[in-house]
Amino acid sequence: MKFLIANTFSQSLGKLQAQEQKAAKVTALDLQMDPSAPGLQFHRISNSKDANFWSIRVSRDLRIIVHKTANSFLICFVGHHDDAYAWAERRRVDTHPRTGAAQIVEVRERVEEIPVYVEVPAEAPPEPKIFASLAEDDLLGVGVPEEWLNDVQNATENSFFDLHDHLPGEASEALLNFATGGKLSIGFLVASDTTPFEHPDAMRRFRAFDNVDELKTALDLPWEQWIVFLHPSQRAVVERVFNGPARVTGSAGTGKTIVALHRAARHLREDANARVLLTSFSSPLANSIKGKLALLLSEEQHLLDRATVLSFKGIAKELFMLINGHEPRIANDSQVSDVISAAKSKLDYQDNSLNFLLSEWRNVVDAWQISDLESYSSVQRIGRRNRLGNQQRARLWPVFEQAKRSISNMGRTTWDEVFQSVADYYFSKPEKPFSHVVVDESQDLSVTQLRMLSAISADSANCLFFAGDIGQRIFQEPFSWKSHGIDIRGRSSTLKVNYRTSHQIRMVIDKLLPETLRDADGNEDSRQGVVSVINGTKPILQDFPNQQSENTAVSEWISKQISQGVEPHEIGIFTRETDQLIRARRAVQQANQSVCELSERQERAEAAVRIGTMHLAKGLEFRSVCVMACDEGILPLENRLDISGDEDELELHFETERHLFYVACTRARDDLLVTSVRPRSEFIDDLEQSLVSE
Numbered sequence: 001m002k003f004l005i006a007n008t009f010s011q012s013l014g015k016l017q018a019q020e021q022k023a024a025k026v027t028a029l030d031l032q033m034d035p036s037a038p039g040l041q042f043h044r045i046s047n048s049k050d051a052n053f054w055s056i057r058v059s060r061d062l063r064i065i066v067h068k069t070a071n072s073f074l075i076c077f078v079g080h081h082d083d084a085y086a087w088a089e090r091r092r093v094d095t096h097p098r099t100g101a102a103q104i105v106e107v108r109e110r111v112e113e114i115p116v117y118v119e120v121p122a123e124a125p126p127e128p129k130i131f132a133s134l135a136e137d138d139l140l141g142v143g144v145p146e147e148w149l150n151d152v153q154n155a156t157e158n159s160f161f162d163l164h165d166h167l168p169g170e171a172s173e174a175l176l177n178f179a180t181g182g183k184l185s186i187g188f189l190v191a192s193d194t195t196p197f198e199h200p201d202a203m204r205r206f207r208a209f210d211n212v213d214e215l216k217t218a219l220d221l222p223w224e225q226w227i228v229f230l231h232p233s234q235r236a237v238v239e240r241v242f243n244g245p246a247r248v249t250g251s252a253g254t255g256k257t258i259v260a261l262h263r264a265a266r267h268l269r270e271d272a273n274a275r276v277l278l279t280s281f282s283s284p285l286a287n288s289i290k291g292k293l294a295l296l297l298s299e300e301q302h303l304l305d306r307a308t309v310l311s312f313k314g315i316a317k318e319l320f321m322l323i324n325g326h327e328p329r330i331a332n333d334s335q336v337s338d339v340i341s342a343a344k345s346k347l348d349y350q351d352n353s354l355n356f357l358l359s360e361w362r363n364v365v366d367a368w369q370i371s372d373l374e375s376y377s378s379v380q381r382i383g384r385r386n387r388l389g390n391q392q393r394a395r396l397w398p399v400f401e402q403a404k405r406s407i408s409n410m411g412r413t414t415w416d417e418v419f420q421s422v423a424d425y426y427f428s429k430p431e432k433p434f435s436h437v438v439v440d441e442s443q444d445l446s447v448t449q450l451r452m453l454s455a456i457s458a459d460s461a462n463c464l465f466f467a468g469d470i471g472q473r474i475f476q477e478p479f480s481w482k483s484h485g486i487d488i489r490g491r492s493s494t495l496k497v498n499y500r501t502s503h504q505i506r507m508v509i510d511k512l513l514p515e516t517l518r519d520a521d522g523n524e525d526s527r528q529g530v531v532s533v534i535n536g537t538k539p540i541l542q543d544f545p546n547q548q549s550e551n552t553a554v555s556e557w558i559s560k561q562i563s564q565g566v567e568p569h570e571i572g573i574f575t576r577e578t579d580q581l582i583r584a585r586r587a588v589q590q591a592n593q594s595v596c597e598l599s600e601r602q603e604r605a606e607a608a609v610r611i612g613t614m615h616l617a618k619g620l621e622f623r624s625v626c627v628m629a630c631d632e633g634i635l636p637l638e639n640r641l642d643i644s645g646d647e648d649e650l651e652l653h654f655e656t657e658r659h660l661f662y663v664a665c666t667r668a669r670d671d672l673l674v675t676s677v678r679p680r681s682e683f684i685d686d687l688e689q690s691l692v693s694e
């Protein structure tokens with residue numbers, strides 16, 4: 001007997017109160033252990049179009065709906081008596097006649113009350129039907145249930161969103177894709193011996209359970225849908241065997257982190273000797289994925305013993321200590337600046353400013369861990385390639401050589417030196433600390449971090465896996481991974497279904513970046529054809545004559561979010577720099593809410609509105625986001641553009657500023673507000689254009 005649960009069950013379970021959830025879980029577990037137990041009290045739903053729907057009594061008022069056949073039990077829904085019956089009376093479990101995927105189909109004739117056609121005044125011209133060019137055959141090919149064909153064929157731009165929520169995921173994604181991009185994606189080609197429940201599209205909504213422990217995890221975490229139900233494209237990347245370094249990419253919110261987590265879990269489950277490193281950019285992000293990995297493996301805790309979850313710096317520090325027996329003593333920015341300034345004076349170097357030297361140190365000499373003039377002369381960089389000729393480099397090198405010596409004489413080092421020293425140590429050792437390394441936020445890996453991660457992972461299939469989005473690169477200059485031995489060509493996959501951001505917000509924000517992005521090795525990431533699973537409201541763009549009026553508007557917006565049930569910690573306010581955080585703080589205080597400032601090192605649990613710089617928004621997620629102080633001169637940040645040494649660097653800085661804005665805006669799930677004091681940032685003009693064209 002096959003035992004399955006549907007995502008509609010998890011969703012309905014998540015809506016119950018804690019005590020009700022507990023009772024429903026006990027009944028579901030009893031059902032899995034012994035479906036014939038007399039206490040379960042099966043009642044057929046006599047008014048349903050599907051004779052296989054039965055209700056099971058959980059408590060006086062609570063019922064679970066199961067779909068029972070000769071060889072399977074599918075738990076579909078839980079709710080109060082009338083809701084549960086109404087749900088089952090309006091549904092049918094079916095195998096789609098064309099795609100072969102099992103679906104839960106809403107029965108069309110029972111849902112006349114759903115306003116699928118929007119009333120239009122008699123005199124108004126009829127709205128164009130957006131799928132008129134698609135034949136029935138095309139619609140069936142993407143999984144539209146037969147009885148919804150007519151509705152789809154008559155859908156207009158206005159009515160489509162109502163319809164969208166009544167269709168199976170594969171059909172609504174394909175139609176949305178067509179409505180926004182003009183192409184109908186083709187359904188999955190499936191082997192003829194695949195059962196309807198094993199079809200890739202069915203596996204996004206139904207999950208089979210072989211043991212009670214797995215089911216228990218799923219029932220304990222009804223809100224964490226990603227633990228149980230992966231999209232077929234996510235599952236494909238999790239399960240694929242790669243014979244070298246591989247990468248998953250995709251715009252913000254497409255579930256790259258989720259894929260990274262499932263891959264780490266997969267390695268731990270599959271290989272009893274696997275030692276897996278899961279790593280991300282900062283400590284808060286590493287802690288967040290550590291918590292998620294613990295959730296994913298909550299019934300397989302023993303696997304966590306072989307998992308290490310740390311930030312890039314965190315793992316470097318641990319390994320450095322293991323090798324050297326002490327912690328690295330890092331020279332801070334002002335110490336570095338002092339030694340370079342001293343070296344410049346001592347060697348009487350006049351050709352370039354101190355700022356130029358600092359930037360050259362940060363982005364070239366230290367970043368690439370250059371140790372001699374020969375390497376300095378030949379370093380291949382994207383961006384600043386024309387900045388210095390060989391003769392200039394030869395004159396400059398002694399200054400950097402002197403600075404390096406001074407840092408070392410102080411008993412200090414730099415982070416890049418730490419990453420490189422760990423890399424050098426393990427490159428020379430046949431035994432590696434990790435069999436698998438899974439990296440999140442990989443677009444912001446530096447040269448030395450990449451070298452280190454490649455050195456500490458075994459040289460075998462599936463050893464190195466990267467999750468990242470080139471469009472969110474905000475900390476590093478791009479560089480060729482291939483020249484460091486990491487070639488992901490042919491092993492890169494792009495996710496296209498956005499689970500975080502509503503369609504309305506995503507459509508506008510995505511226009512901030514080009515449709516195709518290319519990394520330094522020429523690997524392309526096409527952002528075309530992305531669809532969101534959530535429907536919501538359009539982003540709001542507002543500019544003001546002065547900070548006071550901006551302040552008042554943002555504080556009113558915060559109060560409105562709270563009055564609509566958003567918790568304070570589910571609201572994030574971001575500004576370009578710490579200098580503007582005062583504006584965010586004032587707005588939160590004016591709304592009578594507590595403020596919690598995000599930090600690079602720690603995450604906080606208090607019930608307060610989060611404020612922080614756009615850099616700190618990376619990897620986070622909020623129900624409501626306000627990106628504030630987007631004034632001209634602040635975004636893009638004038639100071640940053642001013643210090644650009646040449647055209648290439650200016651372009652790079654400009655691009656990074658755009659990425660930053662994109663990162664901040666894409667943290668929003670349901671609501672996005674972007675505010676500025678006039679004159680406003682040119683990036684908002686771009687947003688407004690796409691908002692108007694929507």
Ligand SMILES: Nc1ncnc2c1ncn2[C@@H]1O[C@H](COP(=O)(O)OP(=O)(O)OP(=O)(O)O)[C@@H](O)[C@H]1O
Pocket residue numbers: 225226229230231234250251252253254255256257258259469472498499500618619620621666
């Ligand atoms: N299969 C899924 N089912 C339900 N929710 C999902 C699924 N995959 C991802 N999500 C949810 O979508 C949101 C975004 O996922 P995730 O953080 O992995 O995206 P991302 O691509 O890493 O985003 P970013 O690039 O912005 O960091 C999260 O809330 C996650 O739980």
